[in-house]
Amino acid sequence: MSEVCPMCCGQTVEKKVTRVISGGGHTATLEVQAEVCLECGEKLYPANMVRRFQEIKAKLERQELGDFIFTSQSKDFLMLV
Numbered sequence: 001m002s003e004v005c006p007m008c009c010g011q012t013v014e015k016k017v018t019r020v021i022s023g024g025g026h027t028a029t030l031e032v033q034a035e036v037c038l039e040c041g042e043k044l045y046p047a048n049m050v051r052r053f054q055e056i057k058a059k060l061e062r063q064e065l066g067d068f069i070f071t072s073q074s075k076d077f078l079m080l081v
């Protein structure tokens with residue numbers, strides 16, 4: 001997957017990035033693969049991953065935390081993807 005940055009038309013590379021999602025007083029931290037622009041640092045996520053982020057946010061807001069693993073050091077929820 002090779003893409004061009006929509007912000008600056010720069011080259012992107014696939015990288016593992018940390019995405020933080022908050023909702024309902026909780027925070028979920030996800031490690032995901034994204035395309036990152038070499039020029040401006042813009043992160044591009046595949047459409048299915050963006051949908052997943054929205055689902056996770058909705059779950060946090062509904063206090064549905066069954067899928068999340070609590071990590072005590074950070075007081076965040078780490079989700080396995």
Ligand SMILES: [Zn+2]
Binds near residue numbers: 005006007010039040
């Ligand atoms: Zn860019």
